[in-house]
Amino acid sequence: MQQDLIARARTWLAEDPDPETREELAGLIDAGDLVALEDRFSGTLQFGTAGLRGEIGAGPMRMNRSVVIRAAAGLAAYLKAQGRTGGLVVIGYDARYKSADFARDTAAVMTGAGLRAAVLPRPLPTPVLAYAIRHLGAVAGVEVTASHNPPRDNGYKVYLGDGSQIVPPADAEIAAGIAAVGPLDGVPRPESGWEILGDEVLAAYLARTDAVLSPGSPRTARTVYTALHGVGTSVLTAAFARAGFPEPVLVAEQADPDPAFPTVAFPNPEEPGAMDLAFATARRAAPDLVIANDPDADRCAVAVPDPSAAAGWRMLRGDEVGALLAAHLVSRGVKGVLAESIVSSSLLARIAAKAGLGYEETLTGFKWIARVEGLRYGYEEALGYCVDPEGVRDKDGITAALLVAELASVLKQKGRTLLDLLDDLAVEHGLHATDQLSVRVEDLSVIADAMRRLRENPPAELAGLAVTSAEDLSQGTELLPPTDGLRYHLTGARVIVRPSGTEPKLKCYLEVVVPVASAAALPEARTQAAALLTAIKHDLSAAAGI
Numbered sequence: 279m280q281q282d283l284i285a286r287a288r289t290w291l292a293e294d295p296d297p298e299t300r301e302e303l304a305g306l307i308d309a310g311d312l313v314a315l316e317d318r319f320s321g322t323l324q325f326g327t328a329g330l331r332g333e334i335g336a337g338p339m340r341m342n343r344s345v346v347i348r349a350a351a352g353l354a355a356y357l358k359a360q361g362r363t364g365g366l367v368v369i370g371y372d373a374r375y376k377s378a379d380f381a382r383d384t385a386a387v388m389t390g391a392g393l394r395a396a397v398l399p400r401p402l403p404t405p406v407l408a409y410a411i412r413h414l415g416a417v418a419g420v421e422v423t424a425s426h427n428p429p430r431d432n433g434y435k436v437y438l439g440d441g442s443q444i445v446p447p448a449d450a451e452i453a454a455g456i457a458a459v460g461p462l463d464g465v466p467r468p469e470s471g472w473e474i475l476g477d478e479v480l481a482a483y484l485a486r487t488d489a490v491l492s493p494g495s496p497r498t499a500r501t502v503y504t505a506l507h508g509v510g511t512s513v514l515t516a517a518f519a520r521a522g523f524p525e526p527v528l529v530a531e532q533a534d535p536d537p538a539f540p541t542v543a544f545p546n547p548e549e550p551g552a553m554d555l556a557f558a559t560a561r562r563a564a565p566d567l568v569i570a571n572d573p574d575a576d577r578c579a580v581a582v583p584d585p586s587a588a589a590g591w592r593m594l595r596g597d598e599v600g601a602l603l604a605a606h607l608v609s610r611g612v613k614g615v616l617a618e619s620i621v622s623s624s625l626l627a628r629i630a631a632k633a634g635l636g637y638e639e640t641l642t643g644f645k646w647i648a649r650v651e652g653l654r655y656g657y658e659e660a661l662g663y664c665v666d667p668e669g670v671r672d673k674d675g676i677t678a679a680l681l682v683a684e685l686a687s688v689l690k691q692k693g694r695t696l697l698d699l700l701d702d703l704a705v706e707h708g709l710h711a712t713d714q715l716s717v718r719v720e721d722l723s724v725i726a727d728a729m730r731r732l733r734e735n736p737p738a739e740l741a742g743l744a745v746t747s748a749e750d751l752s753q754g755t756e757l758l759p760p761t762d763g764l765r766y767h768l769t770g771a772r773v774i775v776r777p778s779g780t781e782p783k784l785k786c787y788l789e790v791v792v793p794v795a796s797a798a799a800l801p802e803a804r805t806q807a808a809a810l811l812t813a814i815k816h817d818l819s820a821a822a823g824i
Contacts, residue, residue, distance in 0.1 A: 280312060286319050287337070293462040294336065296343040296379070303336035325349060325453040327445055327645055328779050331424055331433035334375055341376070341424075341432045343383055344462060349434055350384040350420070351465045352456030354391035356448070357418055359455075363392050365417030365439075368475075370398040370407030372423040372574045373509050373535030374432050377401065380422040383467070390466030393417075396473040401509045401535060402480065403575035404435070405674035409483045410475075412441040412671070426506075426546035426572040427781065429539045441671040443645035446759070480513070486669045487517045490677045491684050492610055497522045499686035500565040503679075504529035504556045506545045507536040508573030514676050523683050527563045529556050539573070546572060547579035547593070548661065557581070557589040566686050567696075571675040577661040578675035580682050582696050594696070597623035597712045597789075599682065600657035601703055602696055603665065606685040607655050608633045614654025617647050620751075620758070620765065621774050621787040622659040625703065625710040632707070641761050643779065644673050659712065659787065701797055708791045709800065711807035715786035715815045717824050725777045725784045728822040732764055732775060737821045741813030743768040751776075771810065773818060784824060788814050 287307050294300045306314050318337025323330050323345060330349055332341045357365060367388045371381040381397055388395040396414065398407060404421050411419040419437035427433070436444050436452065444452065459465065491497075501518075503526035505511040511533045518526055531541050532555060539545040542552045547570040560568050560581070568581035568591060580599050584592035594602075604616055604626055615636035618626045630637035635654075640646035647656035648664060648671035656664040662673030665681050682696075689695055704710070719725060736748045749755060751763035763776035771790040778785050790810045792803040 283312060283315055283319060287315050290319070290337060290344065294342070294344050295347070295462070299336035299342045299344075306336075325352070325449065325456055326779070327443065327449045327643065329433060329435040329444070331427065331431060331780055333430050334432050341434075343376070343379060346380040346434060347383050347387055347462055347465055347467070348456050348459045350387035351391070351459045352452050352454075353418065353420070353436060354388055354393055355455035355458065356452045357393060358391065359451075362417040364394065366394045366396060366414060368396050368398070368407060368410045368414055368416045368419045370404065370410070370419070370421045371401055372404070372421075373401040373537055374422075374424060374573070375429070375537045376432055377422045380432065380434065381420075384420050384422070385472040386467040386469070387465060389471040390468050394472070396475050398479065399475050399477060403509055403513050403571075403676060405576055405670045405672060405676060406480060406483050406513065408437060408441055408670045408672040408674070409486065410479045411437055411439065412669075413479060413482055421574070423574040425574050425576065425780070426544065428544060429537060437672075442648040443643070443672065445645050445649070483669075484513070484516055484520060486666065487677050487680060488520060489669065490666050490681050491521055495684050496687040496691045497684070498524070498690055499567055499683045500524045500563075501526045501683060502529065502556055502560045502563055502565045502568045503527070504532045504553075504568075504570045505535075505575070506542060506547065506552065506570060506573055507532050507534070507539045508545065508571060508575060509535055510571035510575030510675065513575065514571065514679060517676050517680055518683070521680055523687075526569070527559060527565060529559045531555050547577070553579070553581065553593060554589070557591045560591055561589075566690060567683065569679045569682065571679070572661070575675045576673045578663060578678040578682065579661050580696075584697070595712060596657070596659040596661045597625065597710070598700055599661070600659065600663065601625045601629065601710075602685060602699060603657065603663060603678070603681055604629045604655060605699060605703060606681065606688070607665075608635070612654050615650055615652040617650040617653055617656040619643065619647060619658045621776070621785075622657065623710050623712050623789055624772065624791070625707055626657070628707040629703070639757070641758055642776065648672055701800060704800060704803070705794050705797055708793050709803045709807055710789060710791050711804070711811060712787070712789045713811040713815065714788065715818060717784045719782050719784065722782060724824070725782075728784055728824050729762070729764070729775070729777070731823050732821060735821070736764075737766070737817065740766070740768060740771070740773065740817045740821075741810050743771050743810070743814075771814065773814065775818070775822070784822075786815075786818055786822075788818075790814070
């Protein structure tokens, strides 16, 4: 076994095109570090509906140029099998370590396979790539990004020609193409032949951002903005300038791309501490809003002044922003379908019903939301909002920020705030309070054990609320294809438990709905909801053994 492991590592080393990962792997082989080698050669990174994502390093269980070249070759084989030979593949990338290298390798493989390749001119937000696919009539797109993962990670996200991320069976067919790739020296990788796009695509995207706003709407909201060391700053500030909003005050320490993400533990606005510098800037600048993008700017976080909060500012939950944007669009008289994933708040369904609009619920991820027929607006609680599905069939943190700023401006003109509108929605539809129990693990078997425990011994009640129905989503439902998850409906509450698709986490999504007779009853309703959510977390943790 030991000799086999060393032999596999030497075979990999012989064809690795990257001097850095070659040096890393040669060092491990010379040191006889079998534990590290086993970790890197225990299997292969699995290509799924989220594409690839993992830690940068040598070997098939890491993100590296060898893995990316194989992924690109598998995608090229899939596209050619679909009759797309000669079609255009657009490639975008963020500012993480190795992203530019992975984008270049992808372009070379596509060119060598007889497809046309075009690479965005520099690190840009993921939604620019999603837009470019449809704008340029491409047959597919690739975005090299690990979104809000830790600095050591990178990833590979694949879109097809409709501008949406891949869904089954395309993921399995591409994975089969990757598995069929032989030695890397058999994958043609010319030194040139692809196009480096100019700024025309970005200009067209920015022109399209105007479409999310109402002509003549107020544009007075003042913002503090952070890109969290990602690629959002230049595009968001250009979009705000085009729209006529006041220039955002930048969080200077986080404005420029930096793959080390030096000021945050995790470059995700939802993580503790990630917004501390933004709030410090806001206390000096006294804006109406704080807006944050994640590093590839497809997510949008919003914070509002709140004297009761320790920092003086409160982050809105994704479900709160999701409901606010829906209410804003409804007030503008939009037509079409409102959609969300199953883990998001049921408040959207009530807003849609009251407005006489269609409503759809999908599996987790914008790969599903974006495919809803007649979609006008879709969101997911993890800070993802699709506000212009004709332009970008994916979450887009730039256009979402514009729409939030417009809503804040409309309310400001009336002497009101986003929190006032949330109160209105609670009185109208009931207080929909959501929370999440999220457990990050080192050992993935912890997640599997928790799911098995819940399947074998499902809870009969949580927080004293009877479980009225329990669904094992791996069996699929009348409206949803199978996915690894569990859904519990309780009297006045709902719980969904699922493994994360992109991180080593078990995620539990909680919602309670408390009727509200009037605005005066809101404080008591919030106290009641908070107590219920805390009790559900406690009981669910015990039931899952986490």
